[in-house]
Each structure stands twice: as C-alpha cells, then as structure tokens.
Amino acid sequence: MRVGGALLIVFSCGFIGLIVAKSYSDRVQNIKALLTFVQMLETEIGYSRTSLPEAFERIARQLQGPVSVFLQTVSHRLEVEPDLAMQDAWLFGVYVLEENGLPIAVLEDLITFGDVLGVSDADDQKKHLNLLRVRLTQASETAEAEHRKNARMWQYLGFCAGTLIALLLF
Amino acid sequence: MHRFLAPNLRTLIQNGNLGLELEEIRLRLARPLMVKHQEGFIFLNAIGQPCQAEQGYYVTQDDIQRTVQIITRNSWYAFEDEIRSGYLTLPGGHRVGIGGRAVLENGKLKTVKYISSLNFRMAKEIIGAADAVLPHIAALHQREVYSTLIVSPPGCGKTTLLRDITRQVANLGFQVVVVDERSEIGSCCEGIPQLDVGKQTDILDGYPKAVGISHAVRALGPEVVVTDEIGHPNDALSLAELARCGVKVFATCHGSSLAQIKAKSWAVDSLKVFEVIVILSRRLGPGTIESVLRV
Structure with a gap:
C-alpha cells in the first residue's frame, strides 16, 4: 500500500514535470510555425494577390497544430460574418494562440x-510582414534558449520532487 | 448591392424602404448620403428618407473604411490594379468607383489613399434587349452575322444592347470573344462573368483593345469579336486585322447619328469594317432604337 502510494506520487509529479518541459518545446514549435505562416502569407500577398480569407484557408491546410487552428478560426469568422473587420476576426484567432501558451510578447506583436x-x-504589407518576421525570429531564439535551459530541468525536477515528497510522507 | 455597404449604411437604406430600385449609391466623406433611382438623385437622412442636403445623413470616415473593407474582402492589396483603374467590380456585376488622394510613383498612379468617395452603380442586365435588332445583324439560315456598330450618346443603353447581342449570338452557336477593356460587358469578378454573355463566349477581361483583339485572333479562334467604346485612331488597325482574318465585330461608340460619326477623323477607316449601324437614343427611355442602317 505504502509502496503503491509512493509510486503514485513519484509518477504524478514526474508527469507534471514532463508536461511543463513539453510546453517549452511546443512554444518553440508554434513560433516556428508562425514564421512559416509569415513566409507563406508573403508569397500569397506578393505573388498571387490572394485575398486574406482564401490565403488563411490555404495556409491552414498546409500547417498543423495551434497555428493552423488560429488561421482556420480567422478564416471561418470572416466567412460567416462578412461585415467583420479583419482586426476583430484576427483577435479571435489570437485567443486560440493565447490558450496554447504563446508568449505575451508574441501575442502583442500579432495583435499589432x-x-x-x-x-x-x-x-x-510586405514591410509589415518583414517586421513581424524579425520579431518572431527574436522570440524564437528566446524560446529556444529557454527550452535549452529549462526543459531538461523540469523533466528531472518532477521526478525528483515526487521522490522527495514520497520519502517525507512515508 | 446593399450587402457591400457598411452595416450602418445598409440598415439606413433598408429601413428607408424607398420602394424604388436604386441605380446608384454615392458615399462622399463628410457630405450627405446620396442615391439615384429612376427619377433622379436624392439625399437620404438618418432614417433613410428623402430630404434636403442640409438634413442628410453625413457619411463618416468609419462608413467609408468599413465599406472599403467589405468590398476589398479585407485585402486592399488584392485589388491594387482595379483601384488604380478607378473602380472595382463586385459579385453580381455591380461596380464601385473610387476616389481619394493619389499616391504617385515616377509620375504614375501607384495607389489611392484617404478614400473620400465611393460610387456604387447597380449592374443593369436586360435579357432580350437585342430581340428587335437581332434579325438585322444575323442571317441565321446562312449562319452568318454582320459586323455591327452601336452608336448612341452616353446613358442610352449601348453596352446593355451589346451584351444581349453577345449573349444571343453566342447561344446561337457562334464562337465569340469579348475584349472587355473596362470590364463593363461581362463585369467579371475573379474571372467569372457576373452578367450573362452566352455559353460560347470567352472574355479577355481588362485587356487593352489592341492587345486583346490580337490575342483573340491568334489564340482563341473567334468567329465574332465584341468590344466596347471604339474611337481611338489605333482602333482602325485592330478592326482591319479582324476583317483581314474574316472575323466579324460587334462594337459601340459615342455619337448621336451616323453623320456625326463620319465627321470624326478616326472613323474614316474604322467604319469600313461595319455592315450594320444601330442608332440608339433615350427618346422613349434608355435603349430606344432610332434606326438600323445597312452600310
């Protein structure tokens, strides 16, 4: 019984540590996906002159994860509410990214x-996209540094903390 | 057409329920909202009722901005060429004229900023407008059509008649190419003609006349080429090219009589191509056929 309880505590804390560690790698992946989106949007605007709802839909199909959901959300909003201003539809999409743990600085850059x-x-539009790309590249570097610094620590910290709690309790 | 207006203006016009079909809606920044129907221009007040200019609803910056966002689908850059040419064609064939401050680059119009005027014009399509003239321009038992020039002053229905001739001739089995320099014949929106120009019609949308005619003859094998508003001295060369290739042409030009057209310098060579001249007026309303002449 005691051993079972101790193991439960160790694995629960370890699991929490792994989730926190994964959030660091997810953040890096999501910012990289945003950079890919910027690159693709620049092509759609610069060469194809595709309208934004269509461009978002097209790019969303080629990406995965929260950035794809973000673009689908904006595109869907514009489709069902043709009167909606782009800024308002865009905010609905940014909420999706907020729920997925993107850094505040990135969200603010996106809103701007x-x-x-x-x-x-x-x-x-290309000038604004370039500016966003620069900001996202900086955010990506910061996120990678944090990932390198913290991810492994959280992976071990969860199990270690769980073991410590188990030893103290039992 | 109302769905392309800012929600505020749309509600205003719909609530006004004038009971007349609108032909134009004119938005001018900080000036009263104006519409045109069969009886002419009127100002509208804040509840959409006709009024004097002073009591009119004054169009706001937000009205203009929201309307521009709707007509450009939040994508100004996607309509740069149209904005430079001064108008956008909307789904349904309606057109919006755009006015504002010009941004020039090397002396050429790059874009327009501070949009201050939007002029919505309702697309007019009259199916059957050409019924009366068709027997004069097509000998169906011989499967032949005659090159035809439609002449009238502005606002008499030249393009409406030309469009219906195009539709009917194409549906009779002729291969037709429309060189739609100003997008007024087919009113294409994203490549799709918004008005019926027939089932066997290719549209060269936005092509300069000479380029479009040359492309049509070389690439699309037309039996008939349709184009609007001839009157430039260079048009004679393009029309001669068509005649040389055995391609018939339907065209329009400004004027009130054949004598007046003949007096113009450009017409000397151009007129040789045409076999039938249709003169229109507004005497009994737009599209009144004054005469059909064989030349």
Whole structure:
C-alpha cells in the first residue's frame, strides 16, 4: 500500500514535470510555425494577390497544430460574418494562440500586425510582414534558449520532487 | 448591392424602404448620403428618407473604411490594379468607383489613399434587349452575322444592347470573344462573368483593345469579336486585322447619328469594317432604337 502510494506520487509529479518541459518545446514549435505562416502569407500577398480569407484557408491546410487552428478560426469568422473587420476576426484567432501558451510578447506583436493586415498595397504589407518576421525570429531564439535551459530541468525536477515528497510522507 | 455597404449604411437604406430600385449609391466623406433611382438623385437622412442636403445623413470616415473593407474582402492589396483603374467590380456585376488622394510613383498612379468617395452603380442586365435588332445583324439560315456598330450618346443603353447581342449570338452557336477593356460587358469578378454573355463566349477581361483583339485572333479562334467604346485612331488597325482574318465585330461608340460619326477623323477607316449601324437614343427611355442602317 505504502509502496503503491509512493509510486503514485513519484509518477504524478514526474508527469507534471514532463508536461511543463513539453510546453517549452511546443512554444518553440508554434513560433516556428508562425514564421512559416509569415513566409507563406508573403508569397500569397506578393505573388498571387490572394485575398486574406482564401490565403488563411490555404495556409491552414498546409500547417498543423495551434497555428493552423488560429488561421482556420480567422478564416471561418470572416466567412460567416462578412461585415467583420479583419482586426476583430484576427483577435479571435489570437485567443486560440493565447490558450496554447504563446508568449505575451508574441501575442502583442500579432495583435499589432492585425491592425495593419490587409489595409494597404502589397509593398506596404510586405514591410509589415518583414517586421513581424524579425520579431518572431527574436522570440524564437528566446524560446529556444529557454527550452535549452529549462526543459531538461523540469523533466528531472518532477521526478525528483515526487521522490522527495514520497520519502517525507512515508 | 446593399450587402457591400457598411452595416450602418445598409440598415439606413433598408429601413428607408424607398420602394424604388436604386441605380446608384454615392458615399462622399463628410457630405450627405446620396442615391439615384429612376427619377433622379436624392439625399437620404438618418432614417433613410428623402430630404434636403442640409438634413442628410453625413457619411463618416468609419462608413467609408468599413465599406472599403467589405468590398476589398479585407485585402486592399488584392485589388491594387482595379483601384488604380478607378473602380472595382463586385459579385453580381455591380461596380464601385473610387476616389481619394493619389499616391504617385515616377509620375504614375501607384495607389489611392484617404478614400473620400465611393460610387456604387447597380449592374443593369436586360435579357432580350437585342430581340428587335437581332434579325438585322444575323442571317441565321446562312449562319452568318454582320459586323455591327452601336452608336448612341452616353446613358442610352449601348453596352446593355451589346451584351444581349453577345449573349444571343453566342447561344446561337457562334464562337465569340469579348475584349472587355473596362470590364463593363461581362463585369467579371475573379474571372467569372457576373452578367450573362452566352455559353460560347470567352472574355479577355481588362485587356487593352489592341492587345486583346490580337490575342483573340491568334489564340482563341473567334468567329465574332465584341468590344466596347471604339474611337481611338489605333482602333482602325485592330478592326482591319479582324476583317483581314474574316472575323466579324460587334462594337459601340459615342455619337448621336451616323453623320456625326463620319465627321470624326478616326472613323474614316474604322467604319469600313461595319455592315450594320444601330442608332440608339433615350427618346422613349434608355435603349430606344432610332434606326438600323445597312452600310
């Protein structure tokens, strides 16, 4: 009975540690997916002149994970509510990313970008996309550094903390 | 057409329920909302009722911005060329004229900012408008059509008649190519003609006339080429190319009589191509056929 309880505590704490560690790698993956989105959107705007709802739909099909859901959300909102301003539809999408743990700084950059998205000619849109790319690259580097620093620590910390609690209790 | 307006304006016009079909809606920033119906232009107040200009609903910056977002599908850059040419064609064939401040680059219009005017014009399509003239321009038992020029002053239904001739001739089995320089014949939106131009019609949308005619002859093998608003001296060369290739042409031009057209310098060579001239007026309403002349 005691051994069972101790093992339960160790594995529960270890599991929590693994989840926290995974959140660091997810963050890196999601920011990289956003960078891919920026690259693809630049192509859609610069070369194909695809309208935003169509471009989002197209890019969402080629990506996976929260960034794909984010784009599907924006595209769906624009489709069902044609009167909706892009900025408002964009915010609905940003909420999806917020729920998936993207850093506040990235969310703020995205919201700022949403204010200018689609309101000017292609040259101007490319400048805004470039700025977003620079900001996301910085965020990606920071997220990778945090991942390197913290992910392994959390993987061990969970199990160690679980073991310590088990020893103290039993 | 109302669905392309900012929600605020849409509600205003729908609540007004004028009971007349609107032909135009004019939005001018910080000036009263104006619409045009069969009886002319009127101002509308905040509940959509006709009024004097002073009591009118004054169009706001937000009205203009929201409307622009809707007509461009939140994607201004996707309509740059159309904005540069001054108008957008909407689903349904309606057109929006755009006015604002020009942004120039090397002396050419790059884009427009500070949009201050939007002029919505309802697409007009009259199926059967060409019924009366068709027997004069097509000898069906010989499977032959005659090159035809439609002449009238502005606003008399030239393009409406030309479109219906195109539709009927294409549906009779002729291979037709429309060189739609100003997107007024087929009113294409994303490549799809919004008005019926027939089942055997190819559209070269937005092509300059000379380029479009040349492409049509080389690439699409037309029996008939349709184009709007001839009147440039260079048009004679393009029309001659068509005649040389045995391709018939349906076209329109501004004027009130054959004598007036003949007096114009560009017409000397161009007119040789045409076998039938249709003169239109507004005497009994738009599209009144004054005469059909064999030349």
